Amino acid sequence: MAKPTQDRNFQLLATPITSIKGVGPRVAEKLARLGVLTVGDALYTLPHRYEDRREFRRIAELREGRHEVFAGEILACGEVVTSRSRRGIYEVIVSDGSGQVGLKWFHYQKEWMSKKFTPGRKAVFSGEVKRFGATKEVHHPEVEMLAAGQSLADYRSSDPLAFGRILPVYPLTDGLSQYAARKIWKQVVDLYAQYVESSIPESVGSAQKLIPLAEALNYVHWPPDSADVERLERGSDQARRTLVYDEFFFLELGLAMKRQGVVLKPGIPFKVGHKYTRPLAAMLPFRLTGAQKKVLGQIKQDLMAPHPMNRLIQGDVGCGKTIVALMTALVAIENGTQVAVVAPTEILAEQHFLQFRHWLDRLGLQTVLLRGKMPAAVKRSALEEIRAGRAHLVVGTHAVLQEGVEFEKLGLGIIDEQHRFGVRQRAVLRQKGMNPHILVMTATPIPRTLSMTLYGDLALSVIDEMPPGRTPVETSVIPEKQRDRAYDLMRRELDKGHQVYVVYPLVEETEKSDLLAATEGVEYLKNKVFQDVSIGLLHGRMSSEEKEAVMTRFKSRELALLVSTTVIEVGIDVPNASVMVVEHAERFGLAQLHQLRGRVGRGEAGGQCLLIKSVKCSEDGNKRLEVMKRTNDGFQIAEADLEIRGPGEFLGTRQSGLPDFRVANILRDSRILEAARRDAFQLIEQSKGLLSPEYDLLRHELKHRWGQRLELASVG
Ligand code: ADP
Ligand code: MG
DSSP states (O other): OOHHHHHHHHHHHTSBGGGSTTOOHHHHHHHHHTTOOBHHHHHTSOOSEEEEOSSOOOGGGOOTTSEEEEEEEEEEEEEEEOTTTOSEEEEEEEEOSSOEEEEEESSOOHHHHHHHOOTTOEEEEEEEEEEETTEEEEESOEEEEOOTTOOHHHHHHHOTTTSSSEEEEOOOOTTOOHHHHHHHHHHHHHHHGGGOOOOOOHHHHHHTTOOOHHHHHHHHHSOOTTOOHHHHHHTOSHHHHHHHHHHHHHHHHHHHHHHHHHHTSOOOOOOOOOTTHHHHHHHSSSOOOHHHHHHHHHHHHHHHSSSOOEEEEEEOTTSOHHHHHHHHHHHHHHTTOEEEEEOSSHHHHHHHHHHHHHHHHHTTOOEEEEOSSOOHHHHHHHHHHHHHTOOSEEEESGGGGSTTOOOSSEEEEEESSGGGSOTHHHHHHHHTTTSOEEEEEEOSOOOHHHHHHHSTTSEEEEEOOOOTTOOOOEEEEEEGGGHHHHHHHHHHHHHTTOEEEEEOOOOSSSHHHHHHHHHHHHHHIIIIIOTTSOEEEEOTTSOHHHHHHHHHHHHTTSOSEEEESGGGTTTOOOTTEEEEEETTGGGSOHHHHHHHHTTSSOSTTOOEEEEEEOSSOOHHHHHHHHHHHHOOOHHHHHHHHHHHHOHHHHTOOGGGOOOOOSSOOTTTTHHHHHHHHHHHHHHHHHTTTTOSGGGHHHHHHHHHHHTHHHHHHHHO
16 A cells, blocks of 8 residues: 555654754754754755856846856955945955956954955855946855865866756855755755655646656756746746645645535534514615625525535625624524624624624524623523523623533524634534534635635635715825824814714733823823813723723714724724724734724715824835725725735734645745645545545545644534
8 A cells, every 4th residue: 555655755754854964953953943843844945046056157247136156356355444334344356357346245354354355366256236336246245265276167066066057045044054054955855855745636737737746846956957047936837836736735625625524514404484584674774785685695505405504704894794694693593593603802792792682682582692701690690591592692702612601502603703713713613513504704805815725614705795875985194293184074073973983003012001092192182182072992901891881882972082992993883983093003904904994984974084194104004004095995905915914924813724835825826726726626526525545645645734733624
């Protein structure tokens, strides 16, 4: 059987990097900082660029902005001290007969430099070429001196690792030279690349024109002379494509298995009798939008199937996801099961509770709120209601997911603002019932490529239409010195009877100072600007009762102006609020700003978003504010965000479930991702989850690559 060899290969690739010659404990420590602990890690830590040392470049032909390698004779060298910087610069002028180039060091040890460089000596140099006026310069080049009397040809042949070929450039850490890195990687590739094998089925591999992984690794680490360096750096050669495809394929295969695992479990097929949904529709003050109806239709299909639903609703802030969740909940209740609704914050849980209870009361159904801190007696009775099945719908924060919470019969779990939770929560919720249906909602518009990876095991519904009567929010960026402009506008809106939010960022360094900013802000507004206006303050260190009290007063319009730290970020719904003022707007991320802006423009009142910009505003900060001014479209904002920040940081946290890619780049390689996803899902479907023995190898490898993560999924 092939399995034992594959296991042996996995083991070989797990060989500690210290087994490589030249890697002692100190070098190992440096490599660990790059995430390289095993030879397998090293194989998959690819060069981030290449140096073309097939030929030395003539100095006259050095290209600006490129990393070039050239040889020459030192004409002059020495320290230059400019009066302006008062710091020395070490300069070396080099010529090869075709032209001259200046080399500069800004950090150096003078004695050492003077010993190293003497006019008349020959050396080989490499570095990025810059232009300085009419001359070309290289700063901090790498230098390899020729021995006295040594010819260039002799030198070249003395070290085949360094010359006459395309060389890889590896990411480095302090104290590890490129030269040392190359020597380490060379050994790793020569010794171990041959053990890397992929069990991607032949048919898939040939359709994608994949080459053997060992060959691909050899190619990207030590490109042959015939390679095209530009293509290599762009990552569009077949070798890198193969590695990227391979990585994506196993990711998607795992997601497809997870999806299949959940989808194929016996669920609780519901009947849709409209017992509660019809009366609800009659009571609602509005009609569902086309998009809401479409999504509800998709949900109902899922609910009636014999397998559990596992669906994500994506829709911009304010598109009306809650009502869709409510309708779905009513179908579950009609079928004699309970519903759990999980929200990321106490305030949001509270708001959902009030809203759900409002409608459920009228339908004669019972709603229960669970929160982190509750009086023991109240909690005990709530838990009892849930256990006995008398509570039809339970709303709460992750308190709902805790151990003591047992349902009599949980038929549906709803998770709001999914991006705040990890994948784990879904699995926990699933275990609280007999494979209940799961509905997750997110207002974070995620570019397609990213959502495929993040939520790849969920079916996707998109609400792409706003309820009628919404006016697009108008956004202005106001420098803090012109804050009065913001006050004028706030005043005008307050005079019309509308309400206003003022939001302060969370200052991370000192937990207290964000509160201070908000508190001082309130005092200032109260005493200096809006003496006649009722102003409330909301911040993260208030108890949930206190927060709730303030929110209730704001909702009932007793308070006209609400000053807050970011706690109001998600989901708060007060249609009469028409102005959102964001202080230090440049400190917020795009997604957050978009969420905040979504709090206004929800009703007839229209909406204005005023982004107050501090004097110190970074370039990225400016870019973000510009994006906000330019568009209201959540997806465009998400795309821009992804571009500014890059995929790794896009969702901020590890818990978002975004895997670390070893070679792939989700932005650059999105086409490959789509192909890999299509192929993987197709394979899982055709093979009914890789059942037959011909897929033993593939299953084995999948398990190896996903490790714990797949296990977690199969539990849920
Ligand atoms: P989100 O999708 O951000 O969770 P909500 O569900 O909070 O949005 O809905 C935002 C507001 O829009 C709420 O006040 C809600 O009552 C209202 N709403 C939802 N659907 C409609 C509709 N079809 N027509 C009019 N208003 C609607
Ligand atoms: Mg919402």
